[in-house]
Amino acid sequence: MMTALRGAFIRPMPFNKSPGQLCYSDIQDSSLSCNPVPVLLLQYGAAGDAEAVFILYALQSRGRHAGKFLKPARSESITIFRKERMLNLSFIRQVGPVQWAVRYSMLQFRKRILRQDSTLRLPTGMRIRLPRHSGCATEVYVTNGNIDWGSEAVFVQFAEPSRDFLDIGSHFGYYATYCAPRVRQVYAFEPGACNLTALRQNAALSSNIQIVEMAVSSHDGEADFFSGVGSTVGSLNNVGGAVTKVRITTVDSFVENHPEINVGLIKTDIEGHDLEALQGMHATVARFQPLILTECEWSQALQNLCAAWKYRIFAFTHDRLTDKPGYHDLSDDDVTKYFCKMLFLVPEKLQPAFSGIGKN
Secondary structure, eight states, X not given: OOOOOTTOOOOOOOOOOOXXXXXXXXXBTTBOOOOOOSEEEEEOSSTTSOOEEEEEEOOSSXXXXXXXXXXXXXXXXXXXXXXXXXXXXXXXXXXXXHHHHHHHHHHHIIIIISOOOEEEEOTXXXXXXXXXXXXXXXXXXXXXXXXXXXHHHHHXXXXXXXXXXXXXXXXXXXXXXXXXXXXXXXXXXXXXXXXXXXXXXXXXXXXXEEEEOOEEOSSOEEEEEEOTTSTTOOBXXXXXXXXXXXXXXXXXXXXXXXXXXOEEEEEEOOTTOHHHHHHTOHHHHHHHOOEEEEOOOOOXXXXXHHHHHTOEEEEEEEETTTOOEEEEEOOHHHHHHEEESSEEEEOGGGHHHHHHHTXX
């Protein structure tokens, strides 16, 4: 869907919503007419291309707004996403405007003119292939392998060469490739068929990445897998798109069937199904006390789970009003003040180290 946005000034900021929950509207000639709805999802770019996605809060009534700033219905700011993942001014501030413009222009030239995938050497030394149709891959390239506000760099510091990494929701293999040089074995869980070609290409660059074509949940068996609106949003939750049957496993079942495994790290990024995955790893957590990095939303259920495990929750944050980055041992009060992207679930033995991160 091609959309003209002349005269509409968009101020971006993080916003935690799944695109599958939003509705679409068109903008033409800088004017917007719409029914009052919770939010509007506005996407531009050629069909199938990983272009920008704009999310606006609902206007209170119909109307034409040529050349005007579109004010949100609440005090929060309008948000820009790359495909279904965030790409906002935080990345530009993080990288620097000049470096961001240079890297983004180079990437777009390769994608649009040469029609080629890009490659990048990650901070741990591995080279990764970045599929040109992936918005997440764009973020990886532009930020030089720092899309989760520093979480990946901290996460890999606690990798051990004698232990293994479970990458749940591996997508094209960003975390799998990032961590592979620092661990004994990576098990990359990815049920989405549209992601497997890129994941196989990246797994082939390393000798210790094993692809597991299964979804992870709180029980074993089979389930519907929804493809969503892009390759990064496939989920066992209903996010729309095509539906296929996939095999599902719990982490506990997988570990039980692999007696040689020694789990040191776990990452989950499975589009709203993270809590269910965490609920299926009680025995693994009790036995191995792994460090967990998850996109699970903050909830009482998550807090109860971590309390039962004697885990604490830490995160890199951005202030909701100023977008200032920070780092916190999270509480309910913190979540009302800050945006969180990925959460560290930290076992007792690592809690002193994580408590010290914010003091450095």
